[in-house]
Amino acid sequence: MEKIDKKTADAYYREKNKYIIIFLSIWFVVSFGVVLFADWLQFEMPLLGFPFHYWMGAQGSILTFIVLLFISAKVSDRIDQKYGIDEGENEKISYGKTADH
Numbered sequence: 327m328e329k330i331d332k333k334t335a336d337a338y339y340r341e342k343n344k345y346i347i348i349f350l351s352i353w354f355v356v357s358f359g360v361v362l363f364a365d366w367l368q369f370e371m372p373l374l375g376f377p378f379h380y381w382m383g384a385q386g387s388i389l390t391f392i393v394l395l396f397i398s399a400k401v402s403d404r405i406d407q408k409y410g411i412d413e414g415e416n417e418k419i420s421y422g423k424t425a426d427h
Contacts, residue, residue: 338409349394357387
């Protein structure tokens, strides 16, 4: 496995952490924000026959979390490619095999 210089590693983790904070913030707002502001979110038009705040608490937050997982995986893969982190090589090493360099 190739060694990565400190500047590249710092930039890599800074970018990864930035996206983690963004995704956790979205998750927090969707799951807890809807509950905290339920009175303000009572729209006249129901969503699938239920009030919006009820639907978001029961179904919407779970669906949002699942979508965030897929988006997070795609973004993480792009960041890995950007910084030259090879997942296949890391997987071999994590299983105790040696790198062929």
